[in-house]
Each structure stands twice: as structure tokens, then as C-alpha cells.
Amino acid sequence: MKLLIEVIKLALDTVRQNKVRSFLTVLGVIIGTGTIIAVGSILAGLDGAVTGAIRSMGTNTVIVFKMQLMGGFGGRTPEERNRKPLTYEDGLAIAARCPSVERVSPYLLPPNMGFTQARYKGNTYYGPQIAGTFEGYAASYNADMREGRFFTDNEGDHRLPVAVIGEDVYKALFGEENAIGKTINVAGQEVQVIGVMNRPATAIPGQDDNRILVPYFTMRKLFPTAQENLLMVMAKEGKIATAMDELRVVLRQQRHVPFDKPDNFFISTAEQMVDQFRSVTSIIALVMVVLSSIGLLVGGIGVMNIMLVSVTERTREIGVRKAIGARRSDIILQFLSEAVVLTGFGGLIGMLFGWGVSRLVRVALPTLPTMVPLWAAGLGIAVSVGIGVFFGIWPASKAARLDPVEALRYE
Numbered sequence: 392m393k394l395l396i397e398v399i400k401l402a403l404d405t406v407r408q409n410k411v412r413s414f415l416t417v418l419g420v421i422i423g424t425g426t427i428i429a430v431g432s433i434l435a436g437l438d439g440a441v442t443g444a445i446r447s448m449g450t451n452t453v454i455v456f457k458m459q460l461m462g463g464f465g466g467r468t469p470e471e472r473n474r475k476p477l478t479y480e481d482g483l484a485i486a487a488r489c490p491s492v493e494r495v496s497p498y499l500l501p502p503n504m505g506f507t508q509a510r511y512k513g514n515t516y517y518g519p520q521i522a523g524t525f526e527g528y529a530a531s532y533n534a535d536m537r538e539g540r541f542f543t544d545n546e547g548d549h550r551l552p553v554a555v556i557g558e559d560v561y562k563a564l565f566g567e568e569n570a571i572g573k574t575i576n577v578a579g580q581e582v583q584v585i586g587v588m589n590r591p592a593t594a595i596p597g598q599d600d601n602r603i604l605v606p607y608f609t610m611r612k613l614f615p616t617a618q619e620n621l622l623m624v625m626a627k628e629g630k631i632a633t634a635m636d637e638l639r640v641v642l643r644q645q646r647h648v649p650f651d652k653p654d655n656f657f658i659s660t661a662e663q664m665v666d667q668f669r670s671v672t673s674i675i676a677l678v679m680v681v682l683s684s685i686g687l688l689v690g691g692i693g694v695m696n697i698m699l700v701s702v703t704e705r706t707r708e709i710g711v712r713k714a715i716g717a718r719r720s721d722i723i724l725q726f727l728s729e730a731v732v733l734t735g736f737g738g739l740i741g742m743l744f745g746w747g748v749s750r751l752v753r754v755a756l757p758t759l760p761t762m763v764p765l766w767a768a769g770l771g772i773a774v775s776v777g778i779g780v781f782f783g784i785w786p787a788s789k790a791a792r793l794d795p796v797e798a799l800r801y802e
Contacts, residue, residue, distance in 0.1 A: 416697045417737030419690025420778060424738045424771040426683035428745025431767030433752055434676055439762075442665045451493070451631050454659050455622040455638065459667070474655050477620040479607075481645050485624060488641050491634035493625040499523035499610045500619040507578040509556075509603060511564040519560055519603045521577060523610020523617070534604075537561075539571045539586030547606025552613065555586035557600035577603055580613040631660065687774060690737065691782040698730055698786035702793075709793050719791040726790050730783025731776055738775025742768060 458471035482497040501507065501521045509516045528534055529541040534555070542553050554577070561570055570584045582605060590600040610617060626634035635658055642648075642656055659667075702709070709722060742763075749761040 416693045417690055417733055417740075419686045419688070419693055420734050420737035420775050421690070421741040421744060423683045423686035423690060424741025424775050425744035425748065426679065426686065426741075427771050427774070428742050428763055428767050429748035429752075430676065430679040430683070431770075432745065432749035432761045432763045434672055435764045435767075436749075436753075436761035438669065438672060442668065451626045451628060452661060453624040453626060453631065453635055453638070454664075455624060455642070455656060456659075457619075457656050459657050459659070475646070476618045477622055477642075477656060478618075479620060481642060482620070482622050484641050484645050485622070485638045489634060489637040491627050491630040491637055493627045494527060495625075496525050496527050496623040497607060498528075498621040498623060499607055499617055500621065501578065501610070501614050502616045502618075503578075509560060509564060509578075510576040511573065514564045514566075516560050516563040516601070519577070519601045520557075521603045521605070521610075523605050523607040525607055528604065528623075535589040535591070537587040537589045538569075539584070541586055542604075542606050544606070547608045550609050550612045551606065552580070552582045552609060553585045554582040554603055554605045555588055556584055556604075557588050557602035558590045559599040559601055560603060561587045578614070582609075582613070635660075687778055690734070691778040694730055694734055694779065695782040695786060697733075698726060698783055699789065701729070702726070702786050702790045705790075706793065709790050713793070722791040723787040726787035727780060727783045730786070731779035734775045734779035735772075738772055741775065742771050745771070 455477060457474040457476055479497050479499075482495045485492055486495040499522060507519060507521060509519045525547065526541065526544045534541055537558065539555070541555055546553055554575070556570065564570070564575060565573070570587055572583065574581050574583050588600070588602065605613065624634065624638060639654065639658060643654065646655055648655055712722065746763055749763060753761045
């Protein structure tokens with residue numbers, strides 16, 4: 392143990408004597424380790440925020456759409472894109488014929504979704520999320536009102552042109568002005584603002600609250616060509632699996648799906664959406680690890696190169712140590728320790744760099760709770776030390792094989 396401490400002290404002295412060279416040598420290790428820490432912290436924070444937002448829908452909520460809401464990297468097939476939309480009547484059939492279903496809330500999406508705009512006087516908000524829904528949305532899906540109120544089903548039955556808007560739409564169109572009672576133009580249609588919603592507490596980091604919600608039948612009146620329905624199905628407590636089986640049977644009948652054909656719609660729960668999201672982030676994490684490994688490889692090659700130069704520069708020192716009784720294992724231990732100390736310092740600096748990036752991201756996106764997971768910190772240290780050992784073996788072995796007589800003659 393005492394010998395190891397002395398060897399580490401000697402390695403630290405060597406690093407201190409060549410500060411600039413040592414830093415440049417492990418720059419690749421710093422970048423690679425920093426990338427692992429930064430990406431790990433961002434993915435951990437994003438995972439917590441997004442899964443929290445998805446699970447906030449509730450454990451008894453089922454979302455039904457004609458295709459997957461999260462398409463992943465493979466995208467959606469032509470068959471999925473060409474499926475006929477779900478209808479309001481499908482929702483009524485589920486509510487009437489599924490005993491395990493508590494409530495069904497159709498969510499009508501506009502045509503040309505994402506290419507619309509909202510205007511008030513000289514202010515314009517591009518790409519609002521317009522949708523038609525029912526009064527139950529407010530209670531079931533956390534429409535926390537900042538001011539005003541949510542619309543009622545009675546207003547929807549009378550096709551009244553009223554709307555509630557999200558926080559970012561309000562700020563863009565009205566600033567600090569009171570929005571209640573004002574008329575805005577949404578995709579060429581005039582609607583009166585009766586309420587402003589707060590940003591959802593579980594909103595995905597960096598996502599604007601761009602909602603403009605109108606009563607379902609008002610949406611049909613304002614946008615006669617709107618056809619895409621998303622069905623929010625609330626199952627009775629503890630009966631979500633049964634409810635999913637029941638609504639699958641009803642929808643297959645409603646949509647005339649032959650018994651030997653797969654579903655032409657997609658049913659998803661919060662947990663399934665979390666699994667889909669994590670399958671995407673796991674691929675991102677794998678790609679980032681591969682890219683950071685390139686930096687670590689470059690850093691390792693740099694360490695090996697500098698250690699070989701160090702062996703050449705210290706040939707006489709090695710000869711003297713061998714002449715006074717140093718064994719081959721002592722020489723190997725000395726040079727391996729220097730390599731490990733070098734890359735270990737690089738790993739620590741990289742961890743600080745990655746932590747700094749994590750903090751900057753948290754400042755830029757306050758809703759993203761970045762955190763450095765233990766696995767990322769442990770992996771960063773293990774990889775940096777492992778690089779020192781792996782790329783230090785050859786220089787250490789070369790130093791240990793030197794003939795002491797020849798080494799002492801070296802000029």
C-alpha cells in the first residue's frame with residue numbers, strides 16, 4: 392500500500408511538471424467523459440419530465456387514435472396514414488356498449504393541423520394547437536384556469552363561438568392585457584375568449600402551452616372539414632384491462648374490421664406511451680455513447696503516444712531504477728499509475744464539464760429537472776480509468792523490458 396501511494400505521488404509530480412502537455416493529452420478523455428455526463432443528466436431529466444407528463448393523464452386513461460401517437464424512428468406506414476379517422480359516433484358506441492368505461496371524451500382536431508395561426512389586433516401566434524372537446528376535459532385533464540372559466544356542454548350544444556386559450560397563446564396575443572371577452576381570429580374564424588389556462592404542471596420541458604380549445608360542436612361548425620378524432624377513454628377504477636378489451640371489440644365492429652385482420656386503430660395507455668418514449672431515448676443514448684466513445688478513443692491514443700514519449704525521455708531514469716533493484720512489475724506499476732492518474736484527472740474534469748452543461752441546460756429550460764445520475768458518474772470514472780489502464784499497458788511493458796545497461800548508456 393505504501394509503495395502504491397509513493398507511485399501515485401510520483402505520477403502526480405510528473406503531471407504537475409508537464410501541465411499543458413498533460414491537459415492536451417487528455418482533452419479527448421475530457422470531452423468524451425463530459426459528453427457521457429451531460430447526455431446522461433439531460434436524458435434523466437427529460438425522462439422524468441416526459442414520463443411524469445404522460446402519467447399525469449391517469450392510470451385509468453386510455454387514448455384511442457387511428458395510428459400511434461409516437462411513431463418512433465421508423466415512422467408511420469402508408470397503411471396507418473390512410474386509415475379512416477375515428478368518429479364521434481365511435482365514441483358514443485364505446486360509452487354505450489362498454490360497461491367498464493366511465494366516460495369518453497372525443498377530441499376533434501382541425502384540418503391542416505400545425506399550419507394555422509391565431510391573431511388579435513397586430514399580434515399573431517403561429518401553429519396553435521386547436522381542438523374541440525367537452526366540458527369534462529377541464530376536470531379530467533387538469534385545465535387549471537388562470538382567469539375566466541372553461542366552456543360548458545350547453546355552450547357546445549348551441550355552437551357558441553367561445554374559446555379558452557393556453558398561457559403562451561395569451562402572452563403572445565395579449566401581453567398583460569385582460570383577454571376575457573376579447574375576440575380573436577383563429578384560422579379565419581372569430582371566437583370569443585372566455586378563459587385562459589395555466590401551463591400544465593407536468594408539461595414537457597420546452598413545449599409551449601399553445602392550446603386553443605373550443606366546444607366540440609362549435610369546432611364542427613367552424614371547421615366543417617375537420618374529421619380527425621382522438622378519443623380519451625376513462626375506465627372505471629381497476630378495470631382498465633377489461634375496458635381496453637371491450638372498446639377494442641366495439642371499435643372493430645364499428646369500423647367493420649374482418650376477424651382475420653389486425654386492428655386499424657391504436658389503443659395506448661400512459662404506461663405504453665412511456666415505454667414507447669423510452670425506446671426512442673434509449674436509441675438516442677446509444678448513439679451519444681458511440682459518439683462520445685470516439686473522443687475517448689482519441690484521448691486514449693493520445694495518452695499512449697505521450698507515455699511512449701515519456702518512456703524515451705526517461706530511459707536513463709528507468710536504467711538507474713533497475714540498477715538499484717527495481718523489478719519489472721515496479722516499472723509497469725509506475726507507468727500504469729501515471730497513465731491512470733492522467734486519465735483519471737481527465738475524467739474528473741470531464742465530469743465537471745458535463746455537470747456544468749447540465750446546469751446551463753437547467754437555467755435555459757427551468758422546466759427540465761436535469762440531474763447527474765449515479766450510473767453516468769460511475770461510468771465516466773470507470774471508463775476514464777479503464778482507458779488509462781488499457782492504453783498504458785504497452786508503454787509500461789516497453790519501459791519494463793528495457794535492458795538496464797543499455798538504458799544507462801542512453802543519451
